Amino acid sequence: MKTSALTPLSLLAFLFSAGRCALGQAAVGAPDALVMVAPFRERATISITFARPLPHRAVRRVLDAMARSGGWRIEGAEVRDEAASASGSRDLGKQTVAEVRVVGPPQVSGGGLVLQPYLHLLEECSRIEVLFLVPADPSLVPLRSLEAGGVAVRLVRAGGPYHYVVERQEGRGPLPKLPLTEAARSDGFVSEAEGGLSRPVAIGLGSGALAAVVVFALVRRAQRTARRAR
Numbered sequence: 454m455k456t457s458a459l460t461p462l463s464l465l466a467f468l469f470s471a472g473r474c475a476l477g478q479a480a481v482g483a484p485d486a487l488v489m490v491a492p493f494r495e496r497a498t499i500s501i502t503f504a505r506p507l508p509h510r511a512v513r514r515v516l517d518a519m520a521r522s523g524g525w526r527i528e529g530a531e532v533r534d535e536a537a538s539a540s541g542s543r544d545l546g547k548q549t550v551a552e553v554r555v556v557g558p559p560q561v562s563g564g565g566l567v568l569q570p571y572l573h574l575l576e577e578c579s580r581i582e583v584l585f586l587v588p589a590d591p592s593l594v595p596l597r598s599l600e601a602g603g604v605a606v607r608l609v610r611a612g613g614p615y616h617y618v619v620e621r622q623e624g625r626g627p628l629p630k631l632p633l634t635e636a637a638r639s640d641g642f643v644s645e646a647e648g649g650l651s652r653p654v655a656i657g658l659g660s661g662a663l664a665a666v667v668v669f670a671l672v673r674r675a676q677r678t679a680r681r682a683r
Contacts, residue, residue, distance in 0.1 A: 485578035492560035525557035565633030602629030
């Protein structure tokens, strides 16, 4: 397969795979999947880069589960395998990429970020990182940390983008139900998976000028695409 050109998505994927991502100092090591969510009102463009090739049928099954969980309608979805590389860098091997356009309930809701649907990626992955391409907003109080049902969630950057690390700690049991906001967690969140109580985990905030430029370029491009689709 022909090597793809360097794009913002492949650049971010390279930064993660090299363990040098400046978006969050707490995000150490390579995720099994890197998710970038560019919301625009009731629409969103979602890009998912898996660290390795996966059967396309399995990926589409996960996308369908995500859509059901979020109440979204999939307007378009493409799943393909690419040669992962960055200009002047070593060959990073092949990986599966999914690009999805959805419409329905917004990704930003009730003062928080809708992370729940992305937990379905844990059916194929042990660790995912989810970036909501949203500028920092003081009116948002998203979930910051949680351990429940064998899943650990950490917010490692709060805005520009909002960057989550999600890890499956044990087994493949039922997925926990995540609260939208930190306030909901603090009020005594109980997981749907075995009724496990949540407890906080440490977080760390990082910064990176290069990554921020790439992210906001993607935001602007996604918003232009969404406006044309309306």
